[in-house]
Structure formats: structure tokens, C-alpha cells
Amino acid sequence: MNRLKASFIKELLILSRDKAGLAMLFLMPISLVLIMTLLQESTFNKLSEKQLPVLVMNHDADTFGINVVKGLKTSTFFKITESDDISKDEFIEKIEKGDYLIGIIIRKNSTTQITRSIEENIQKQFPEEVGQLFESYHDELKKPKVEIFFDPVLKNSYKQSILGSLRHYSAMVEAQLMFEIYSGLFKDMLNIELKPAGNFENLINFDEKYASSGGNTIIPNSVQHNVPAWTIFAMFFIVIPLASNIIKERNSGVSARIKTIPGSVITTSLGKASTYFVVGFIQAILMLMIGIFILPLFGLSALQIGNAAIPLLMVTIAVVIAATSYGIAIGSLSSSEQQSSIFGSISVVILAALGGVWIPSFMMSDLMLNVSKISPLSWGLNAYYDIFLRSAGIMEVLPNILLLLAFAVICFVVAYFYSRKIRV
Numbered sequence: 178m179n180r181l182k183a184s185f186i187k188e189l190l191i192l193s194r195d196k197a198g199l200a201m202l203f204l205m206p207i208s209l210v211l212i213m214t215l216l217q218e219s220t221f222n223k224l225s226e227k228q229l230p231v232l233v234m235n236h237d238a239d240t241f242g243i244n245v246v247k248g249l250k251t252s253t254f255f256k257i258t259e260s261d262d263i264s265k266d267e268f269i270e271k272i273e274k275g276d277y278l279i280g281i282i283i284r285k286n287s288t289t290q291i292t293r294s295i296e297e298n299i300q301k302q303f304p305e306e307v308g309q310l311f312e313s314y315h316d317e318l319k320k321p322k323v324e325i326f327f328d329p330v331l332k333n334s335y336k337q338s339i340l341g342s343l344r345h346y347s348a349m350v351e352a353q354l355m356f357e358i359y360s361g362l363f364k365d366m367l368n369i370e371l372k373p374a375g376n377f378e379n380l381i382n383f384d385e386k387y388a389s390s391g392g393n394t395i396i397p398n399s400v401q402h403n404v405p406a407w408t409i410f411a412m413f414f415i416v417i418p419l420a421s422n423i424i425k426e427r428n429s430g431v432s433a434r435i436k437t438i439p440g441s442v443i444t445t446s447l448g449k450a451s452t453y454f455v456v457g458f459i460q461a462i463l464m465l466m467i468g469i470f471i472l473p474l475f476g477l478s479a480l481q482i483g484n485a486a487i488p489l490l491m492v493t494i495a496v497v498i499a500a501t502s503y504g505i506a507i508g509s510l511s512s513s514e515q516q517s518s519i520f521g522s523i524s525v526v527i528l529a530a531l532g533g534v535w536i537p538s539f540m541m542s543d544l545m546l547n548v549s550k551i552s553p554l555s556w557g558l559n560a561y562y563d564i565f566l567r568s569a570g571i572m573e574v575l576p577n578i579l580l581l582l583a584f585a586v587i588c589f590v591v592a593y594f595y596s597r598k599i600r601v
Contacts, residue, residue: 188452191422202418202456206411207467214403214477228256229335232277234268235259239288241321241350246283248346254338255279272326279339280326287321288354294320295355299362310362323347400478404468405561406534409554411464412457412496413525416504419453420517423508450501457497485564488574492564495581496557502588503553509592528552556580 192199231249235242250257258277260268265282272280296311303310323343327336363369426432468480482489504521511517529535531545532554538546549555560577563569 210407231279236285237287241288242283278328282324290321408464413500416521419504420508492560495578499581502585506588506592
């Protein structure tokens with residue numbers, strides 16, 4: 178215990194003298210969480226407020242064209258501009274140049290063509306002995322067509338949004354026209370006059386909720402993602418000063434002199450790990466406190482950590498142990514400070530990118546989503562998500578905790594045997 182205590186105090190003294198290293202460990206993650214959260218929050222707000230510019234050429238001055246344009250104008254997602262005094266080539270050119278992201282051309286007589294299509298389908302429902310119910314048309318029946326032009330840079334998700342809206346408003350108009358035709362049939366055949374059509378819109382109430390069996394009402398936002406994400410990143414960035422310290426001791430001969438002291442080398446390593454474990458734990462507490470108390474001062478939502486204190490504590494301890502063990506492994510395997518700094522920083526950034534720190538995992542492709550499962554930062558971040566957003570208990574986060582601890586054991590074993598090989 179004396180050897181462990183002495184090693185712990187030694188590491189604290191070394192850390193206290195490294196002002197630049199301490200600043201990097203605490204100020205850098207604080208700056209990152211503030212900047213990234215503010216950036217993502219403002220980007221989210223701009224996206225939600227921005228309307229897609231849509232140019233509409235409506236040649237059908239009847240039910241279909243009027244109602245479709247009216248429906249698009251009521252949407253907060255599109256900014257509709259009508260233009261009927263330009264040619265089709267000029268219309269396409271405006272979309273191609275990026276003046277508008279979407280162009281819609283509603284052809285002439287679309288309402289008439291829809292009405293004829295409905296009448297033809299209704300006629301097929303009656304037996305032949307009933308006879309011709311509607312006026313026959315000698316001209317060829319053409320299905321109405323709405324031409325849609327997209328800016329080449331427009332993302333597919335926006336294309337689906339406008340197509341979905343057009344299909345929605347088109348279905349409403351078709352239902353209205355169908356009701357009018359059936360109403361005319363009832364009057365002619367049964368002398369029954371139907372009342373004007375009621376409001377057939379929004380017959381189903383879609384109640385949007387976030388799935389949570391525990392009554393959790395926390396809504397995912399940029400704060401709920403960025404604070405745990407950059408907290409884990411900060412804890413893993415401890416590998417740089419930790420690995421650098423190991424190499425300095427080895428190159429200066431301090432490590433060799435320590436080995437001459439009676440006792441196990443593992444005790445010395447545990448003393449070093451304990452020191453950086455305390456630093457990492459303080460980092461985690463500080464980052465969470467910033468999310469709770471500081472971010473609201475910038476107009477952001479406060480971090481909500483729920484009531485699962487014990488699972489939160491266990492996950493944080495597991496992440497710090499994994500980060501510390503990774504730093505010891507990097508320091509043991511590297512032959513110089515430059516090597517450990519470069520490899521340590523790059524590897525942490527790569528693991529953070531794979532783990533969903535930079536880009537949330539739901540935005541990744543299927544391939545990268547599967548690759549991300551190998552990142553220890555992904556295990557920690559998923560555990561924090563489960564606690565903050567899903568009110569998870571110990572059993573729910575236990576698999577990720579075990580993965581983090583297994584990663585820590587592997588790093589310690591690799592560091593120990595590699596160091597032993599060098600000593601021999």
C-alpha cells in the first residue's frame with residue numbers, strides 16, 4: 178500500500194507541474210462541448226426554420242390545380258412562388274441554375290382528366306344492363322401528369338418530402354371529386370340529394386411520442402448528444418499525457434530506478450492508473466455540470482441525466498478505466514513521445530468518429546454502423562444514451578460496461594507483457 182500511495186502522490190506532483198497538460202485535459206473538452214453544442218443547435222434551428230423554394234406553374238385553373246397549390250402554400254416546409262408567364266425552357270433553367278430547388282408544372286385540364294378517370298372506374302363497377310351513366314368521350318383518355326423538376330444538388334430526403342406532400346394533396350382532391358360524382362349519381366338515379374361533403378381531412382390523429390416504458394419525458398437534442406459524447410472524448414484524450422509520462426520515465430531512467438525498489442511493478446502501474454482515473458472522473462463530473470448549469474446560460478437546453486445515479490456512476494467508472502488502460506497501453510508500446518502523441522491523438526479521433534461522437538450513429542451507413550460497434554467510445558456513448566434518454570437501469574447498461582472493462586483488461590495485459598518483454 179505504501180508503494181501504491183507513493184506512486185499515486187508522485188503522479189499527482191508530476192501532473193500539477195504540467196500546467197499545459199492540465200489545461201489541455203480540462204479547457205479543451207469544455208471548449209469543444211460549448212462550441213459543438215452551439216453549432217449543432219443553431220444548425221438545427223436554421224434547418225427547421227428554412228423553407229425550400231418551390232416554383233409552381235399551374236395551367237389547371239380548376240379544382241385539382243387550385244387545391245394542390247393551396248395545400249403547398251399552407252405547408253411551413255415550402256416557400257411557393259407561382260409563375261405562369263414564362264416558357265417551359267425558362268422554367269427548367271431557373272431550377273437548373275439553383276434559383277429554386279424544386280419546380281412543379283401542373284398541366285392543363287388535369288381536373289377534367291381526373292374526373293373522367295373516376296367516372297370510367299365507377300362505370301366499371303355497374304353491370305352492363307344499367308347502361309351508360311356518364312357522358313362518353315371520343316378523345317383518348319389521358320392520365321393527368323404533374324411534372325416535377327429538382328435541382329441536381331437537392332438531397333433525396335427533400336425529394337421524398339415534396340413527393341409525399343403532392344400525393345397527399347392529390348388524394349384529397351381525388352376524394353373530393355369522387356364524392357361530387359357519386360352525389361350526382363344519387364340525385365339522378367334515386368332522386369336523393371346528398372349534403373355538401375364534410376371535412377374528410379385529418380380523420381386520424383397521429384399522437385407523436387418518444388418510446389419510453391419508464392415514463393421518461395426527456396427529448397433528444399443537441400445537448401443530450403454532445404455532452405456525453407465530448408465527455409467520453411475528453412476522458413479518452415487522457416492517453417496523451419499519460420502515455421507521454423510513461424515514456425519520459427522510461428527514457429530518463431526513473432522507471433528503471435523504480436523497479437529496483439522491492440515490490441511488484443503492477444503496483445506502480447496501478448498507482449499511475451489511479452491518478453489518471455481520478456483526473457478522468459473529475460473531467461466527467463465537470464462536463465456533466467457544464468451541461469446542467471452552464472449550457473442553459475447560452476440559451477440551450479439543460480442536460481437531463483434522469484434518476485439513474487448508480488448506472489451513471491458505473492458507466493462513468495468503466496469509461497475512465499477503459500481510457501486509462503488505453504493510455505497505459507499506448508505508452509508501453511510507443512518508443513518515443515512523438516510517436517505516442519501522434520498515434521494516441523489520431524487513434525482517439527478515429528475511435529471517436531467511429532463511435533458516434535462527431536456524427537451520431539443514426540446518420541451512418543449500414544457498413545459504418547457495423548464498424549462503429551468495435552469502438553469503446555461507442556459502447557460508452559450508447560450506455561449514456563440508455564441512461565439519459567431511455568431511463569435504463571443497471572441490467573440494461575451492463576453489456577456496455579462489461580465491454581469497456583474487457584477492453585481495459587486487454588490493454589493492461591498487452592502493456593504488462595510488452596513491458597516485461599522489453600525488461601527481459
